[in-house]
Amino acid sequence: MIATLSMKVPPRWAEFDAVRDRSLEFLRRNDVATDPCIAVAMVVSELVENAAKYGTFRRGSDAIEIAVTLAHTVITIEICNPLGPNQTCHVTRLDGMIQWIRGFQDPFEAYLERLKEVSAQTLDSSESGLGLVRIAYEGQAVLDFFVREQNILAVSAVHRL
Amino acid sequence: MSLPSTLVVRGSLEANGTRHALRVSAAHPHSLRVTFDDRSALPASPTHFEQLTLTCEGREVQLGACLFDANRHSSPLGDDPPPEPGDGRILFQEAVYDFRTLMRNGRISQFAQRVQQLPLVLSRQSRxxxxxxxxxxxxxxxxxxxxxxxxxxxxxxxxxxxxxxxxxxxxxxxxxxxxxxxxxxxxxxxxxxxxxxxxxxxxxxxxxxxxxxxxxxxxxxxxxxxxxxxxxxxxxxxxxxxxxxxxxxxxxxxxxxxxxxxxxxTSAASAVRNRRKLLAGAYLEAGRRARDAQAGRARVLSVACGPAWELRDVLTAPGDFEKYDIILLDQDAAALDEATQAVAALEETFGARAQVSTQRDSVRTMLHATDLSTQWGQFDLIYSMGMFDYLTQPVAAAVISRLYRLLRPGGELVIGNFHPRNPTRIYMEYWMDWVLCYRTEDELMQLADRLPGAIPALSFDDSGCQMTLRVRRP
Incomplete structure (x- = not known):
């Protein structure tokens, strides 16, 4: 069985609860058990919030695109947002962060490391990456991304039931 | 705002109402080397300070009581070790700070935080x-x-x-x-x-x-x-x-x-070594196609090239150096350095010049460029033997689609991926903490589904655990 929920929302925080609720409803309607439903909804929320925080939405029509696909025992979440021309550092950092998280068999190890850094004193104002680690650890999802044409950042998370 | 890879960290030491401005010359795991702005009025050694304030990009952190210990040698004599960077070392007296990531991302953690995490780690075994x-x-x-x-x-x-x-x-x-x-x-x-x-x-x-x-x-x-x-x-x-x-x-x-x-x-390691022979064959075929098409050198792109050891099996005689124009792509500067050194060693061995260039980039971020083929041209052979094992299906599909578009008509894409029946899998995951994105035959073939006109073929290496997808562009 393959089913997909597609949504497109403006980068406004007031919209995000509805995205989470619709994702939950879609998964429940497709007989996904409660625990993975909650885990995947958390993953969707984290990725949408990241898209709003780090995306560059210059035109009124620029939006966050969300797709949640259930294919047999695999749930794939894909979130796309436009990037600005000067966001190379952000993308490079995201690249390193995702590869680092995925370097551990147990994402708990990444979670421990990131907790240490979050509680550290810092001269750096960029994001801690704790949200991405939560996706891997609590959401049990494998993260990945690429930057597609038109400078669109496409982040995906794959959760196996 | 993201920070550059090596930060400029400044600071000041304070004691009894006096301040000494400085910059951090080097961060050791648990101490700092510093250079004072006013070199004519260096503090005596040792001097106790009440606190050290560090600043970078308009942000600041304050660290506790510390001791300044000046360098003992200002210039090397005879067999003396080379001088240490800066004017001296700062050692902290009340807390153990961890500065290993200070110059990279500006973060300073305390050893005490590791100790505080112990209950979390200890409780993990209860499951x-x-x-x-x-x-x-x-x-x-x-x-x-x-x-x-x-x-x-x-x-x-x-x-x-x-x-x-x-x-x-x-x-x-x-x-x-x-x-x-x-x-x-x-x-x-x-x-x-x-x-x-x-x-x-x-x-x-x-x-x-x-x-x-x-x-x-x-x-x-x-x-x-x-x-x-x-x-x-x-x-x-x-x-x-x-x-x-x-x-x-x-x-x-x-x-x-x-x-x-x-x-x-192990079988998985043998599979890595088996790539060399397979790629040497793919190079030969690409060279033959380019020669038959009277296209001059065969143009080859190695994606996530690593140390490019396969070139030892490709450039085996002076004449081979005339056959290929190779771009080696990797995200890792150290890997590109190793590959460059390997090519230089081959050039010296055979007294010939190879047409090899390197490109440092991540495949995940380079795909947005709409003019990739304008930048790099098109290729007779594109291969990536160790990268798809780390790409999830959506990203792998996007990457293969872009690489396919960089092929010349008749060109070939060669992609390696480990199969789930890799007998080394548990050894890798439990002992090596090394996790791959395994693909079945169907999952690997699916990556070629949407490539227009593609002619895909799948094979296994002698180890039986590594598949190779070869896609020919008509």
Whole structure:
């Protein structure tokens, strides 16, 4: 069985609860058990919030695109947002962060490391990456991304039931 | 705002109302080397300060009481070591700070935070069931008993002259390695059987628990230590690949040599070595196609090239250097350096110049460029043997689509990917902390589904665990 929920929302925080609720409803309607439903909804929320925080939405029509696909025992979440021309550092950092998280068999190890850094004193104002680690650890999802044409950042998370 | 890779960190030391402005010259794990702005009024050594304030990009952090200890030598004389950077070292007196990431990302943690995390780590074992605990205990008992025999040999050799010591170790390795492999392989088989029916998240937990117990066995092996620590931030770096290609004994003790060599003789490691022969054949075919089309040199792109060891099987005679125009792409500067050195060594050996250039980029971020073929041209051969094992299906599909568009008509895309039946999988995940994105035949073939006109073919290497997808553009 393959089913997909597609949504497109403006980068406004007031919209995000509805995205989470619709994702939950879609998964429940497709007989996904409660625990993975909650885990995947958390993953969707984290990725949408990241898209709003780090995306560059210059035109009124620029939006966050969300797709949640259930294919047999695999749930794939894909979130796309436009990037600005000067966001190379952000993308490079995201690249390193995702590869680092995925370097551990147990994402708990990444979670421990990131907790240490979050509680550290810092001269750096960029994001801690704790949200991405939560996706891997609590959401049990494998993260990945690429930057597609038109400078669109496409982040995906794959959760196996 | 993101920060550059090496930060400029400034600061000031304060004591009794006086301030000394400075910059951090080098960050050691638990101390700092500093250079004062006013070199004519350096503090005496040692001087106690009430606090150190560090600043960077408009942000500041305050660290506690510390001691300034000036450098003892201002210039090297005779056999003196080279001078230390800066005017001296700052040592902290009330807290142990960890500065390892200070110059990279501006973060300073305290050792006390690690101690505070201990309950979280300690409580993690409560989810590990009694059967797995008992299994790990038996397994590690066996291995520690085995190790103790060889550690005793090392101890007995301590007072022998270095040549005699090394000779005896080599004999012990030659005589006993085969027996160790049979012993260890049997234990790995038991581990695979024990975790066979375990779910994915429980496997992660078991792997974490297992590595904590087996850490001294893991850390005695140069290879296993590197796969676990991942010093470049990701698994499968070029140094690991080089160890696999070299396939030799390494280590001070006999047992550490066993533990280094064994994981690089697995099926998965053989599969890595098998890539060389396969790629040499793909180069030959690309060269032939370019020659038949009277297109001059065959244009080749290696994506995530690593140390590019396959070029040793490609550039094997002076004439080969005229056949190819090669771009080596990798995200890792160290890998590109190694590849460049390998090419230079081949050039020296054969007295010929290779047309090889390097490009540092991540495949995940380079795909947005709409004019990739304008930048790089088109290729007769594009290959990536060790990257798709790290890409999830959506990203792999996007990457293969872009690479396919960079092929010349008649050109070929060669993609490697490990199959889920990789017999080394449990060994890699539990002992090496090395996780791959495995694909079945269908999943790998699906990547070629949407490539217009593509002619895909799938094959397995001799190890039976690595697949190769070859896609020809008509």
């Amino acid at each position: 590990v069931g009694a059967p797995f605990r008992a299994f790990v205990s038996r397994l590690l008992y066996d291995l520690q008993v085995y190790r103790a025999v060889f550690d005793e040999l090392d101890r007995n050799l301590e007072h022998e002259p270095p040549e005699a010591r090394e000779r005896v170790k080599q004999i012990a390795v030659q005589a006993e390695y085969g027996s160790f492999c049979r012993f260890f392989d049997e234990r790995l088989g038991l581990l695979a059987e024990e975790v066979r029916a375990t779910s994915g998240d429980l496997q992660s937990l078991h792997g974490f628990f297992f590595r904590k117990q087996a850490w001294d066995l893991i850390s005695c092996s140069e290879f296993l230590l590197r796969t676990n620590l991942k010093p470049r931030g990701f698994a499968g770096d070029s140094a690991m690949m080089r160890m696999i290609y070299e396939n030799q004994f390494r280590g001070a003790s006999v047992f550490s040599r066993f533990m280094h060599r064994h994981p690089i003789e």
